[in-house]
Amino acid sequence: MLLSWAEHCSPWTNYQPQRFVRFARWLMATSDPDVWHIVATSWNWDYSHAPLLWMIRQEKCDIATALEIFFLTDPTYYLRWVKDRSSVPPRNLEMFDFLAELRQRLARGFYQRSEIAFDGETHMFYVNRGLETVEDRVLAQSFFLLQAGQKIPGRDLKDSKDDKFGECRAILATVN
DSSP states (O other): OHHHHHHHOOOSSOOOHHHHHHHHHHHHHOOOHHHHHHHHHHOOGGGOSHHHHHHHTOTTOBHHHHHHHHHHTOHHHHGGGTTOGGGSOHHHHHHHHHHHHHHHHHHHTOOOBOOBOEEHHHHHHHHHHHOOSHHHHHHHHHHSOGGGGSEEOSBOOTTOOOGGGHHHHHHHHHHO
């Protein structure tokens, strides 16, 4: 799936698909979930969510990475369709399904690794601040999983200067 995306990636830039193929091969060969976290939090969504989908399907994916991706999808936007998938506009269906898969994996406890810090309290503060109606608040309470609003202790990778991320940042610079 990831290589297929890369081979057919045609972003609005004049980047050749070869850049994305190199990136996809590098990502699949990278077994470090910390590196995946850096990629996930730095990814340019204009180039599709395929690399993020690949990450969330990996058993070694850290729960903090999965939760960061969850919030990066702008889940409050999709709340309006949570009870009726058939009402999702075709242009939003792929992201809706992506979010649904990620939410399902989180709910089932798929992500066992928990070494990276995550600040769910801050994420939920902004979510709650944006909820305008009582109906939205009720939907949000049923939609957002408990761990989405919690702080998870761990290593903070946000501004890490660790040398192991040098290659990651260099390859991201070729596609972002």
